[in-house]
Amino acid sequence: MSSNILQGKVWRFGNDVDTDLIIPARYLNTSEPKELAVHCMEDADPGFAGKVNLGDIIVAGKNFGCGSSREHAPISIKAAGVSCVIAASFARIFYRNSINIGLPILESAEASKAIAEGNQVEVDLSSGKIMDLTTGKSYQAAPFPPFMQELINAGGLIEYVKKRITN
Amino acid sequence: MGMTITEKILAAHAGKKKVAPGDLINAKVDLVLGNDITAPVAIKEFSKIGVNRVFDQEKIALVPDHFTPNKDIKSAEQVKILREFARRYGIANYFEVGEMGVEHCLLPEKGLVLPGDLVIGADSHTCTYGALGAFSTGVGSTDMAAGMAIGEAWFKVPESIKFNYYGKLPRWVGGKDLILFTIGKIGVDGALYQSMEFTGETIDNLSMEGRFTMANMAIEAGGKNGIFAVDAKTREYVASRAKRSYTVYASDPDAVYNKVYEWDVSKLEPQIAFPHLPENTKPLSECGNVSIDQSIIGSCTNGRIEDLREAAQVLKGHKVNSNVRLIVIPGTQDIWRQAMREGLFEIFLDAGAAVSTPTCGPCLGGHMGILAKGERAVATTNRNFVGRMGHPESEVYLAGPAVAAASAIAGKLAGPGEVGVK
Ligand code: SF4
Numbered sequence: 409m410s411s412n413i414l415q416g417k418v419w420r421f422g423n424d425v426d427t428d429l430i431i432p433a434r435y436l437n438t439s440e441p442k443e444l445a446v447h448c449m450e451d452a453d454p455g456f457a458g459k460v461n462l463g464d465i466i467v468a469g470k471n472f473g474c475g476s477s478r479e480h481a482p483i484s485i486k487a488a489g490v491s492c493v494i495a496a497s498f499a500r501i502f503y504r505n506s507i508n509i510g511l512p513i514l515e516s517a518e519a520s521k522a523i524a525e526g527n528q529v530e531v532d533l534s535s536g537k538i539m540d541l542t543t544g545k546s547y548q549a550a551p552f553p554p555f556m557q558e559l560i561n562a563g564g565l566i567e568y569v570k571k572r573i574t575n
Numbered sequence: 576m577g578m579t580i581t582e583k584i585l586a587a588h589a590g591k592k593k594v595a596p597g598d599l600i601n602a603k604v605d606l607v608l609g610n611d612i613t614a615p616v617a618i619k620e621f622s623k624i625g626v627n628r629v630f631d632q633e634k635i636a637l638v639p640d641h642f643t644p645n646k647d648i649k650s651a652e653q654v655k656i657l658r659e660f661a662r663r664y665g666i667a668n669y670f671e672v673g674e675m676g677v678e679h680c681l682l683p684e685k686g687l688v689l690p691g692d693l694v695i696g697a698d699s700h701t702c703t704y705g706a707l708g709a710f711s712t713g714v715g716s717t718d719m720a721a722g723m724a725i726g727e728a729w730f731k732v733p734e735s736i737k738f739n740y741y742g743k744l745p746r747w748v749g750g751k752d753l754i755l756f757t758i759g760k761i762g763v764d765g766a767l768y769q770s771m772e773f774t775g776e777t778i779d780n781l782s783m784e785g786r787f788t789m790a791n792m793a794i795e796a797g798g799k800n801g802i803f804a805v806d807a808k809t810r811e812y813v814a815s816r817a818k819r820s821y822t823v824y825a826s827d828p829d830a831v832y833n834k835v836y837e838w839d840v841s842k843l844e845p846q847i848a849f850p851h852l853p854e855n856t857k858p859l860s861e862c863g864n865v866s867i868d869q870s871i872i873g874s875c876t877n878g879r880i881e882d883l884r885e886a887a888q889v890l891k892g893h894k895v896n897s898n899v900r901l902i903v904i905p906g907t908q909d910i911w912r913q914a915m916r917e918g919l920f921e922i923f924l925d926a927g928a929a930v931s932t933p934t935c936g937p938c939l940g941g942h943m944g945i946l947a948k949g950e951r952a953v954a955t956t957n958r959n960f961v962g963r964m965g966h967p968e969s970e971v972y973l974a975g976p977a978v979a980a981a982s983a984i985a986g987k988l989a990g991p992g993e994v995g996v997k
Contacts, residue, residue, distance in 0.1 A: 424763055424852060428960040432967075433939040437642055437649035439616045451962045471764040471797060475960060476939075477699040479616055479715040500768050500799055501699055505715035555599045555729070566623050569721045573626065 412533040414491040414512065415541075416463035420525040421452055423469035427502070430473065430481040444480050445487035462489040465531065467523050469495065473502025482511045492531055494538060494549070496520040507556055508565040514538065514549035522547070577827025579735045580802055581770040584710040584824050588693040596734040596833075604634070606687060607722040608696030610678055611639035613715070615656045617697055620720035629664045630726035636668040636687055637661050638678040641935045646942040676907025676933040679703035679791060679875035684907055686816030690805045690823050695719070695728050700875050700957065702793045706786035707813065708805035708823060713794060733799045734833040735770040740777035742841025747991050749885070750785025751877055751955065751975035753777070754792045755846035759856030760836070767797035769833060772826065777840055778803065783812045784881035791876045792957050795853040845990050847953075848973035851961045859978065862988045866898070869952040870983035871964075872976050873904025873931070874938045877955035880910050882976040887919040889980035889991045890926040896986030901928040902944045904936060928983070940964045946971075953982045 429452040431444055438444070449456040466485065472495035473481060482505050485493065492512040506513045512533050519538045523529060527542035536549040552560065562568040578586065578593065586594040588602035609617050614637055629635055637657045642650035661669035668687060675681070679700050682688050688704040694711035695701065697719035704711035714728065722728050738757060758765070771793045778786070786803050793801025803809070805823045813821070844858035872878075872886050883905060895901045903923050905911040911933060914920060923930050936943030938956040946952055946965030951972065954964065959971035974982070977991050984994045991997070 426958075426960045428940075428958070428963050432962050433612075433941060434962075436612045436939075437647060437653060439612075439619070439653070451967045471767065474763060474797065475699065475958060477697055477701075477713040477715055478612060479697075479717060480612075483616075497764065497767065499764070499797060501713050501715060501794075504718065508715055508717035553599060559729075565717050565721050566620050569725060570624055572725070573624070 414463065414465070414531045414533065416465045416491050416529065417461065418465050418467050418523055418525055418527045418529050419456070419460065421466060421468040424471045424474055425452060425468050426475035427473060427478050427481040428475055431478065431484040436478065436480055439480060441483050441487035444484035448484040448488040457488055460488055460490060463491045464489065465529050466490055466493045467520060468493065469520055470497045472498050474499035477501045479505045479509060482506045482509055486511045494519050507559055510564045516547050516549040519547035519549065576831060577829040579770065579772060579830040580708065580804065580824045580826045581710055581735055581772070581800060582732060584691060584693055585730060585732055594732045596732050598732040600730055600732060601727050602693055602730055604695050604722055604726055604728055605692040606634050606636060606694045607719055608636045608638070608678060608682065608694065608698065608701060609719050610641055610698055611643060611650065611654050611657060612641050613697035613719065615653045616716035617719035617723065618656055618660045620717050621723055624720065624724045626724050629666065629723045632665045633667050634726065635666050635723055636682055637666055638670050638675060638681060640675055640677050641939060642941050643675060643934055644672050644932065674908060676910070677875045677878055677935055680878055680906030680910065683707060683787070684816065684909055686813065686818055689813055689817050689819070689821035690809060691821050695722050699794045700791050702798065702800050703787055703791040703875060705790035705793065705800050705802035706783060708803060708809055710800055710802065712800045733768055733770045735772050736766055737772045737774060737832045737835045739775040739835065739837045740840050741775050742777060742839045744777060744840060744843060747977040748843050748845055749975055750781055750788035752843055752846040753840060754789040755848050755853065755856045755973060756843060758792065758796045758853050759846065761796055763795060763852050763854045764797040766793065768799055771796065771798040771801040773801060773803050779806065782881055783808055784879040787879065788876050792853065795957055845975060845978050847978060847988060848959055850959050850970040850972065853957065853959060853973060859990045865972065865988040866951065867953050867982055867987060868899060868950040869944060869946065870899055870901045870979045871904070871937050871944060871952060871954040871956060872979050873906065874935065874956040875906065876957040877976050878904055878906030878910065880913050882955065883910070883914045883919050886976040886980040887922045889977050889996050890984065891922050893926055893984045893994060895927040895983045898986045899983050900944065901926070901983040902931060902937065903928050904931040904943070905933055907933050937964050953979050953988060955979050
């Protein structure tokens with residue numbers, strides 16, 4: 409994996425950002441990533457999908473992605489062009505879904521607190537290192553346990569299961 | 576060192592004697608569930624795996640309940656994906672409109688979940704089945720796809736928190752109030768990644784309906800699952816429904832808990848969660864004067880027969896306030912029929928309520944009672960997030976069926992006492 413370094417501008421959100429804020433249920437009569445991307449974060453920041461640029465990074469508080477199990481939430485974030493989400497903590501189904509579909513997520517209470525909106529941030533996924541290029545400060549997120557790393561390296565759960573079946 | 580009921584079920588399904596919190600395991604599943612929102616994504620992922628059959632035709636449940644009866648062309652297309660998949664792969668438990676009900680009311684009723692089972696569902700409220708002494712948890716569509724293909728899922732064994740309730744609950748206070756009170760105390764991430772085990776004298780005396788309501792909202796505290804010990808009530812509930820044998824697991828006396836909460840609930844008031852999080856709970860007496868435009872009685876939290884009976888007891892002989900729309904949604908066809916036979920619909924209709932066919936409908940802002948800008952609803956549902964029932968500037972107040980019914984009469988948040996019901 410060569411694309412383990414991500415870089416982008418930060419968009420900040422608060423605590424307990426729920427899946428209805430990420431992608432409201434009124435848009436769930438489709439599962440097309442492109443259609444979902446248009447409404448990403450709509451009820452938290454109505455203009456978000458229009459202003460986010462490819463590679464940008466979401467930084468949020470605790471319990472990001474709480475609420476429903478809709479995979480449409482990480483899908484819409486990924487399809488909107490966001491390269492990774494950094495939060496103090498994640499709700500468990502959102503965490504699981506993100507790993508399963510290949511949306512990088514990092515847990516760091518310090519980074520979540522300190523990094524300001526609009527800052528330029530660089531993330532090294534293989535080490536969990538988060539660099540705030542605007543302030544020059546760096547933070548260390550907990551690395552994934554080996555089993556999850558294996559899932560990520562396989563390219564997500566579907567690829568992992570495919571491999572298991574053929575073995 | 577002993578194990579909790581959750582650890583025992585996970586160990587048994589992973590083929591291990593013992594598991595401990597933090598262990599990553601692969602476990603066999605007894606049932607994989609999906610609905611009209613999550614299953615289409617799962618079916619797409621399933622097709623990428625390249626298998627030509629599902630792991631077990633009897634152990635998959637597909638329930639189109641969210642936007643059904645199909646509310647628009649797009650949702651009709653989603654349901655069509657489920658229907659065609661079910662036919663093609665011979666899925667035994669696909670529930671068409673007419674048999675369909677809100678999934679978490681329906682599966683226990685059909686005997687598809689039994690004590691000791693391990694269930695994954697692509698719906699966050701899959702944790703409901705913990706009321707039966709099963710381990711069940713919500714997952715995403717990709718997990719569902721993998722589950723349908725290989726009948727397994729990966730888990731991190733959670734730590735457990737024990738919630739011990741004692742005292743006799745006052746009149747009109749039930750499972751919904753207990754769980755809202757609990758979430759109010761510990762917060763929406765108070766049980767993050769953890770198992771919530773509900774015990775104590777109050778729980779022993781709680782109906783199965785009340786237990787389903789509590790387990791249902793474990794996810795609103797961030798919990799991985801909510802679980803209850805199996806007792807005579809559980810056995811009676813499954814006796815007429817089970818079509819296979821089941822295993823009863825119980826927590827060891829020396830099982831390890833991360834935390835233990837003890838609460839005397841003998842003076843608990845009805846609880847109401849204010850917008851926009853289930854943790855913003857207040858006892859009824861502190862709610863103040865909050866006018867409402869709509870009241871919803873239904874959902875996987877409180878759409879069961881006991882909930883409808885309770886609402887009917889409050890509504891009997893009363894009229895819904897002229898400023899309020901009251902919508903009653905029985906959870907399943909069987910509950911609907913039972914309510915009809917007991918004459919509950921007469922009471923609802925006389926009061927001026929609308930009674931709907933089973934559906935999730937307004938619970939997630941889908942259809943059948945969407946809120947306009949600035950409107951307020953009291954609802955027996957489980958989430959009051961921003962925009963959950965409609966316009967982002969509308970509000971949802973979560974409560975039990977007695978408060979939802981009394982509020983519909985009063986036109987504002989109220990308990991049965993305030994509308995003259997003892
Ligand atoms: S009733 Fe509401 S919470 Fe329950 S499954 Fe349906 S949408 Fe989800």
